[in-house]
Amino acid sequence: MRVLMVEDDLILGESLKDYLESNGVEINWLKDDRKLDEAILMSEYDVIVLDLMLKYNKGEDILKQLRDKGIKTPILIMTAKNRIEDKEVCFELGADDYLSKPFNPKELLLRIKALSKRLHAPDIEKIGDVEIDLERQVILKNGQEVKISKTAWNLLKLLLKRRGEVVPTEVILNYVWPDKAVGDEIVRQYIKELRKILPEDSIETHKGIGYRLK
Template structure:
């Protein structure tokens, strides 16, 4: 599970990062609203911990813009302000939960675990600007619908659920095609190439990468076109 912490107080950010990494979560941080929003838009996170009072762009505005653009990851807002008005503003902006400073790490951890459990059954997968709806079985990138065959959909869902992980041909043959052995054909490579053309061709950045002699990785790599 990957968590992004957007917090400008260095000590608080370090405290949260150490604690969450100690619980086995992968953690990234940002110290201002603009950088945090950009990281959400170009990476895939399972949870966002978002402070309200941030440099350059406050947490309310960051969250409101993310929600307006259809980004649905769970968000826990942090603030030193405990007024009902502030809490309502956060929830109206699209926050899933709200925690007032100071708080104990155990309290934050309980909120994080609860939110991740609730989101485990989510029906939308997202890698950068690529979105897959697992109910309608439709894919979109930058708002453009991508037509997929049944096998291409299954392959894309597998890659998206394994974002950032290197998967080899044997794994794909087993998990996508149901083969318990090497089928002895290039069927995996053919389908991966077809899928790559559909999700990458004509878009500003490449998401499906080939690691020669090893396999494939679906992830956003800044600067790779």
């Protein structure tokens, strides 16, 4: 699970990053909210954790901008603002959850897991004669189970999340191979693996840009 955390409190941010990483969550901690667009463009996230009181921009404005741009990633507001009016504004702007400071880090972890699980509903995707069970990680083609590599599965999951969109190769590399220096050729290799099981022409190649799952 990959989480983008926008938090300019260095002490809190460091402690939350350490805790979440120790529980298997990959964290991109953004201390400067002005770099948010770049962070969103460069990778794909399961959950965004957003503080409201930031150094350069209001969290409420960032929340609105993300939703106006069509970003569907679940957003958890993490803030010292605890009035019901503040919560109402954020939920109306498109927040999925709201956690008031101070809080137990385990509660943040539980809420992130719940939002991530909600993101992947519905659990069954269909592409022609191929049925993909996201929760069980099972692929059926004409009723028969098909096995693919773990890496190909992660790539398929990303394409399903962004189905209908052209996913840039750079985003794919950062999502599937976050800690490895690999190039375009390896993406083509695993796209080829997926094309063997999916209906013909399901995956479009946009040369020099990326790939689109129809």
